[in-house]
Amino acid sequence: MTRARDGGEVSVATSRYRLSIRPGEPYARLEDAAGSRWADLLLAGSVHTLAALDDTAGLDPARLREDGGAPVIEVAARSSAWQQRRLVIRCEEDVLALRLEVTGRGRLADAWLLGGYFSAQPRRGSGWHASAAAFRSVFDPEPSTPERVVGPASEPAAIDVVGTSLPGRGHWFFTPPPLVYGVCREPPGSGGEESGGPWLGIGVETPVEELTFVGFHYEPGERTFAFRLAYEGETQVDGEWATPWLVLSFGADDPYQVVRRHADRLRARGLAPELRAGQAPAWWREPIFCGWGAQCHLAWPDGWQAPDAPFAGDLCRQEHYDAFLAALGSNGVRPGTIVVDDRWERSYGSGEPDPDRWPDLPGWIARRHADGQRVLLWWKTWAPDALDPALCVRNAAGVPVAADPSHPGYRAALRAALRRMLAPDECDADGLKVDFTAMTPSGPGMRRHGRAWGIALLHRLMRLIYTEAKAIKPEALVIAHAADARFADVLDMVRLNDVQRLEDPSRPHTLVPHMAHRARLAAAALPGVPIDTDNWAFPDRATWREYMSLQPELGVPSLYYATHIDCSGEPLTEDDYAAIRDAWRRYRARPVGTG
DSSP states (O other): OEEEEETTEEEEEOSSEEEEEOTTOSEEEEEETTSOEEEEEESOOEEEESSOOOEEEEEOOOEEEEETTEEEEEEEEEESSOSEEEEEEEEOSSEEEEEEEEEEEEEEEEEEESEEEEOSSGGGOSSEEEEEEOOOEEEOSSOOSSOOSEEETTSOEEEESBOOSSTTOOOOSSSSOOSEEEEESSOOOTTSOOOOSOEEEEEEESOGGGOOOSEEEEEEOSSEEEEEEEEEEEEEEEEEEEOOEEEEEEEESSHHHHHHHHHHHHHHTTSSOOOOOSOOOGGGGSOEEESHHHHHHHHSTTSSOOTTOOOGGGGOOHHHHHHHHHHHHHTTOOOSEEEEOTTOBSSTTSOOBOTTTOTTHHHHHHHHHHTTOEEEEEEETTOOTTSOGGGEEEOTTOOEEEEOTTSHHHHHHHHHHHHHHHOTTTTOOOEEEEEOTTBOOOSTTOBOSSSOOHHHHHHHHHHHHHHHHHHHOTTOEEEEOOOSGGGGGGOSEEEOOOOOOOSSTTSOOOHHHHHHHHHHHHHHHSTTSOEEOOOOOOSSHHHHHHHHHHHHHHSBOEEOOSSBOTTTOOBOOHHHHHHHHHHHHHHHHSOTTOO
């Protein structure tokens, strides 16, 4: 590694990259070791508060110093919102890390890195400025609608913990996904497939408790880019504060290597838990039957949900699940684990079986145990339905919008609900299918007990669920769809989540490759952690069969259908049941730890 200050120019060169700042320039030129440009990085930024937008009114010359043998570049700014603000760039051999440090007081709205308001050099114009991009592709590890592996650098992207199936919010399949983007100089393929390398990773490195933002956003402009951390006014600064480190990592061959290196680095620096070693209980890896798809077929027997169709959750009933298992059993299909899905509860979050739908859930689970099977119960996270409003995050009108895991009283309510579900003298279920984590509270004016927000608040909630479940039943299996390495201590199995619903079923689709893409993401971030491959909802028998055959290569096979494909209304045939039996036979024959 070399560093230099020559005639006012500051430069650092390593075996991976070159960074240079010319006198008077508000940009740092970033190139690879061969001299090919990646970007011109804006040396200013903005940390907006609810009270003030942050403009860079002045910019000092870059200063080069050493810290532990690594060159560090500092650029101080005169800010319209803070007493002091500076950009710190730490230059390591393989990565470049930068952050903004501020001194002052305020409630954070948005923190912008590599972009912001800038009036320090009027000849360049005042207003919004950003970094110049020499890359043409962006990889976002958060599956979204429409699903693709790579998008053009001109389109915005989000990595966050909020989303639903509603318009503009269809990016909830991992919550959270790995907090890292990949960029490439080559344009994406016409179908959104990955480009050739090399790839530059750009990720957030900080402990999970400091992830108090809801989203990590890639914000492009006209051949420009910046990154925004959405704090939503829920983080108070009083004194010195710094953004998380934004780390640029060089030389990945593909976007999955970007994710793998990011996760490995988090673990190596103690920012993510070590992956648990040792054998998991064998039953955790048994094929799964989840009743949701079969419930959906009962709700819309002719395929594709009609506007007046009943809610499929209302059909989560004991007699229906008996019929589902009987149909599978009569065709030689025997799952090791059964998931009782949405609406088994009297009310969300209560842990109490609905007596009309499930008149004897403990007895039903006991019969599954007697048959050598295990049972997981579906759990809707964040649900405020069964809670005292005082234990909830509430909006400005006082309406509960979500459970508040920062409230000490919530832990007792959660413990009571989980005990009803898992304790041997209660329902005696064997674990949880954790869902709806993308209902993480978001927005201005929210009231809660503690200070955590965003991703950190979601982790706190999942930590409570996990530790309380394990205290009741140590072998309880907790399945969730969190794929960031920092969440490895709050789940036992990561699920790939729902298959994308096709807007036009007649068009060619890539549903199966995209589910394989999700599995590759999960394996890159959480190597060795079992993967629930999920199985719903497929548009037709042929696509479902294609994916079912692939499941043993990806992780634990999961089956959502008992007699019909819900979206098409097609009945399962003897050939279909034979294909299930064959896929599960192949899976069970694989050595533990593969697939």
